[in-house]
Amino acid sequence: MGIAQKLADKQKQVAISEFFEKNKHFLGFDSLARSLITAVKESVDNSLDACEEARMLPTLKIQINKIDAKKDIIEMKTTDNGPGIPQKSVEKVFGQLLFGSRFHAIRQSRGQQGIGITGVVMYCQLTTGRPTHVRSKIATEPTASVVDIGLDTRKNKATKSNAGREIWEDENGELVEHGLEVTCRMKAKYQKGRQSVWQYLRMTSIVNPHADITFIDPEGEVHHWPRVTERLPRIVESIKPHPRGIHLGQLQRMCNESQDSRMTVFLRGNFSGVSSRSAKELCEASEISEKTKPKGLKSDQIRSLLEAMQGEKTIAGKPVKLLKPPTNCLSPIEEMLIKKGLSKTIDSRFISTMTRVPSVTNGNPYQVEVGLIFGGSMAADKHVEVLRFANRVPLMYQQGGCLLTKAIEAVNWRQYGLEQAGGKGLPKGPAAILVHLASTNVQFTSEAKEALADNAEVMEEARKAIMEMGRGLKKHLMKKKKMAKTQEKFELINDILPAIAEKSAQILDRPIPDLAGSITKIMSAVISETQTTWNKETKMTDVSVVLFNYTSRARSYTILCTWPEKFGATLENNEMGGRKEATGVWAWKLATLDPGERITLSYSLGGLEKGDWTETDVFYRGSQEVIGASKMDEKFLDEIRQQEKALKEAGMDIIETRDTGSLLDFEGDEDESSDAEPSEAIPTDAEPTEVVLDEFDQPTVEAPEGQSTLFGGGN
């Protein structure tokens, strides 16, 4: 070996420990407490990603043991039911720096950068000198492979030892079909509280409602976050660049490398969001002939094209209309699942969630989701709990410096019923606020990847979403107040008034008076009571609406109820018939209700899981106000119907479609969508409905009181 080679090796040797020392901050190993969280996080991320790619429902078990309390030696053991890793790849996954292909793909993924599980193996080796034990079982092999993976710090290479095969049985003595188990020891500290393994797993379980997570802490206590949905996150797709986010150099390179014969084909085939019409318009705006070969473009033409793409060059004063980039490269959790995730970890009375339609900043699609959970056992006099996530990964440090926190702080919470000193900053109250940013390119403030960097557009999206949720909270609080009042009235006429009648009759020795007249005078209203309850036996959600006429005149009403039609629910046991008013709104014309009479409307919702639908919004048509229901805003119904009609014309079926996205800044073009080949600008295996839906605007009329759920599931 030559001297140069020796020197280089030596340098490398220094490098691996130095590398760790210098970069431990962004690797997540800067403190003993954080090191443990990072190790758990890397392992859990790997498991979740593997299960997601294999379309399996993850079941994870994480166990932390204190081996030597004095020396802070901790053992971590994580087990999943994922596909496992083939024997020959184990070494690669655990031993090789920056192994994997995720780094350059334009799509949302958990571990975007960083060194993943390899970092954990390195950290364990460096702090305890011990290798990491891996047991892996793939379905096609009868036995599991076991191996100890370490790092040869001298050669900077992964080492493996004790490799072999064994039968893997779970704690019940049953053979494990497939899965992965990682056991390692490291110098670390187990802590409780806001920044702990427990909190990390709790947050992870909120945004991964499809995962079943069990955590056994060093004291042997078992924490279990069950799976609340069988629905796997959707497969995320890689996308082509969007014209709005392209840089000159990139555009030049794409033109140079293009084999296309004409500009329109090039534009439609290589960019997302470009229809055949917008391709023509881009050419027109940049004054390039449609027939030009992209390869032959001159540099000033490329510059013109860029300007047209970015809306600086226009046609008749208007920027070229572009579609949004497809959003199937993003994996939002979606409202109903956020709701489930939150409600399984936090006991509360009210949940409101909101998934904004995807948007684009600098050509990167992103999507903001928020959730707010209120009431229950949460402390009323403390700041609300902030749950931050980027691409489904919990952010646990640097809360104050994070864009997502700032977005919460920028909202005036007092108008929504939470305390907030001076009308800004974190509000106080029995609430937790979840903010999730899904994006193909998450910008952090630093390598530590714990706080999102400022971005005015993202901030505004988050703020809007949070405000929308705030409005939901306010509505809930008002509704609660109203319900309490109604409840009081019922107590009055059902309990107190009869007692007054009885006692006064007894004192005066006279007959007990008839109370019908007094009751009508006291209530002088039509009152509705709605119950939405999960029926364990039928596995259906039972809804009942009772209407009491406590007025002195006969009344007739049409009652309208919201139901989660677009989430695939079915109406069952609906004996009163009625008819569909619009998607997600069913209406019943009720028989005339005489004074003092009541009528009960009941039905069940099938095809839902427990907790999917917990509150039904009830509307009425009729002259006298109904306490406990809202008057129907017909304009709003019209909007829903129009949207339906547009969808029908486009041959779309609204059921099972989640994305009611709008075009926001990018205006849609309806003619295009129905005839042209939408797949051109769209990855081939995407469900076409999801993308084409983007071209239909959401209703512009603001939802009336109590109606936001028409587009977002129950709250």
Next chain:
Amino acid sequence: MVKRHSPEETKVAMHGVVAEMYDKMVKGEPPSMTLPVRTKNNIGFDAKLGVYKYGKKRSTRDATSLGSAKQLLRTLHVVEFIEQMIDAGKSSTLREMYYISESWGMGKFGTQNDSNNLAEDLEIVTKCLREDFKLRPEEDGARMIGNLTLRERNRRGEWMRINARDDVGDSGYGLPYNVEEEKIELLEHDIDFIMAIETGGMFDRLVENGFDEDYRCGLLHLKGQPARSTRRIMKRMSEEWDVPIIVFLDGDPWSFRIFASIAYGAIKTAHISEYLATPSASYLGITSDDIVAYELPSDDLSKKDIEALNAELTDPRFADTWWQDQINMMLDLGLKAEQQSLAKYGLDFVTDTYLPEKLKELGLA
């Protein structure tokens, strides 16, 4: 005019209240009870009686809200309870009634204050007295010392003659909660006036210094806001013996209110002001002037003090110029002083200097 009611009269009066509720229900209306408004905005001077009484403002408590409906139900329970006591020849304290209400289900009282207020409500609408209802207060009455003689009927029903100077110890004669004629008779006295004193410390100071003998007066300890029986006995002594009542209190907004309740009638008991209030009573001190004139050690007014003073400025009972001046002066000074701050000049200062000077102003020494 306040008068006592026989058990039968009391029942009839209470049945009137119940009948109002009952008849409303028969007519298909919410049951209700009509009461005078019990705030300072609804008290006015009754020239004939010389005291402040409730005005014409009425409020209807009807069963259209849960709170009011519960209040009506409680009223019925209280009526029933009083009837039972009348029939059984028993009486109870207001506090006992509060505990008894535990078994009234939906009609039970929330707080002791609820039961006190309700007893007053019933007094007002039936024009009966608490005593007619067989309800007695928890608070004990005042103590008195001085050369005055009265008769009290003891538990065995025998009359006992008591001289409040010769037959009592240093703590004086303790008044029972019932000071009506069936219990107490005022016999004779050899005093020129009665001095009602707010604090026990000052009462004891005057007793120790022999002020009652030196100045031929009766001393009476109010124990803060005076109980009904204390106000009633002052009223009786003032009327039956024709002796002036001189009131000696701390110099703060609350003392002003104590004086108003003694001399003009309290807002809460304005329905029986002519029975409790002594219009001829005089305020001796501590006045706002005294704080300045005697350079008394003082405390800053608290926020609550200032609120109370401002409320007094719009209280019809303090509408005369003397009181307006006193209140405004205290607000300007921003200070209040206790009776015992006079001890700044020694233990005898109050009896040797302050009281003689103040009594001279009132024409009594």
